[in-house]
Amino acid sequence: MAENIRELTVELGDRSYPILIGPGLLGEYDLSPYVTGSQVMIVTNETVAPLYLEQAIRCFPGKVVDSIVLPDGEKFKDWQTLNRIFDGLLEQRHTRKTTLVALGGGVVGDMTGFAAACYQRGVSFIQIPTTLLSQVDSSVGGKTGINHPLGKNMIGAFHQPRAVLIDTDSLRSLPPREVSAGLAEVIKYGLIRARDFLDWLEGAVDRLVALEPEALSEAIHRSCACKAEVVAKDEREGGLRAILNLGHTFGHAIEAFAGYGNWLHGEAVGTGMVMATDLSLREGMISSGDLERVVALVRRAGLPERPPAGMTPDDFMTRMAVDKKNVDGQLRLVLLKALGAAVVTADIRPENLAATLSAFCE
Numbered sequence: 001m002a003e004n005i006r007e008l009t010v011e012l013g014d015r016s017y018p019i020l021i022g023p024g025l026l027g028e029y030d031l032s033p034y035v036t037g038s039q040v041m042i043v044t045n046e047t048v049a050p051l052y053l054e055q056a057i058r059c060f061p062g063k064v065v066d067s068i069v070l071p072d073g074e075k076f077k078d079w080q081t082l083n084r085i086f087d088g089l090l091e092q093r094h095t096r097k098t099t100l101v102a103l104g105g106g107v108v109g110d111m112t113g114f115a116a117a118c119y120q121r122g123v124s125f126i127q128i129p130t131t132l133l134s135q136v137d138s139s140v141g142g143k144t145g146i147n148h149p150l151g152k153n154m155i156g157a158f159h160q161p162r163a164v165l166i167d168t169d170s171l172r173s174l175p176p177r178e179v180s181a182g183l184a185e186v187i188k189y190g191l192i193r194a195r196d197f198l199d200w201l202e203g204a205v206d207r208l209v210a211l212e213p214e215a216l217s218e219a220i221h222r223s224c225a226c227k228a229e230v231v232a233k234d235e236r237e238g239g240l241r242a243i244l245n246l247g248h249t250f251g252h253a254i255e256a257f258a259g260y261g262n263w264l265h266g267e268a269v270g271t272g273m274v275m276a277t278d279l280s281l282r283e284g285m286i287s288s289g290d291l292e293r294v295v296a297l298v299r300r301a302g303l304p305e306r307p308p309a310g311m312t313p314d315d316f317m318t319r320m321a322v323d324k325k326n327v328d329g330q331l332r333l334v335l336l337k338a339l340g341a342a343v344v345t346a347d348i349r350p351e352n353l354a355a356t357l358s359a360f361c362e
């Protein structure tokens, strides 16, 4: 097994941690060296538990392993459900030396990480992400949190895991739409920072959609390396980390317009990246050939390349006006100065933005 494992490190001084990637790791890989004391609490949900909980327990030989199974869904990423984690920890008498383990997608990962940041003022945690999106994005970087009725991810903390274990085999049970949604973030890394990875993706995207293990390991490894590098340079989003939002300003507008859950985040980001690339072309930063390449890649990943029917430029503008990247009311977007090189800029000609929006809205 060992020869199939790819390992990389998120460099954060004495809080550095490994990301372990490969097939067949769940149930086989010994994670007990990353456990602080003798207690482990695995947090998962009712979809993932029957698939992988037993295997996850086997990753902690010699430890006392308890588990909490939460309901499944973004709508449960809230205070009430978070409190069930604290209930379980207190009822099972978990001490400050306990280690929380997130087994599931980004919802479970964000909530478990936040529970670990808060429980007894902070305990260790380990990520075992089981969706492609959580493997390449949410499990790396230490952002944790829950939603508030008035806003997504509004309550949270930075809390880095001790280790991230990514079993590429766990993607076999994932619905194809979720695989495509994860691929949007994979493509994003190529577009913002890694031209050679983007070139590779164009040759590999069909194998990724088909969940070919070697291609998956490579794509996840490259994606995590890219995110790890950005996070190491800018842990708390003072600047550089904002480039990870390529396609997200348009995408968030689409998600909000469609009603959360109707378009997956990754689907909206896929379309959003096409729109950001179109605007980059209008701004004279890239060529029409570059745009065609991005459109083709997004399409082959199984992602939509146009916003939902009926969405107007106004629908975009009102929602984009409240984006977190904006400074003093001025719209800021991530654009491409070349394929593989992103910039965050407020210097956008309004007529170009208007032209992009009207080109994409019927």
Ligand code: NAD
Pocket (backbone or CB within 6 Å): 045, 047, 048, 051, 072, 073, 074, 077, 104, 105, 106, 107, 108, 110, 130, 131, 132, 133, 134, 137, 138, 139, 140, 141, 142, 143, 144, 153, 170, 171, 172, 173, 174, 175, 178
């Ligand atoms: P998710 O956690 O809702 O998972 C999607 C669905 O797949 C769920 O129904 C889940 O139960 C199911 N599932 C998970 N693993 C499975 C498997 N192996 N087989 C079959 N089904 C499986 O969604 P997600 O896309 O993983 O994550 C989205 C969340 O991540 C959002 O809440 C978002 O805010 C958050 N996020 C956080 C960060 C961060 O930096 N912390 C970054 C990106 C996204």
Ligand code: MG
Pocket (backbone or CB within 6 Å): 137, 185, 248, 265, 269
């Ligand atoms: Mg995203």
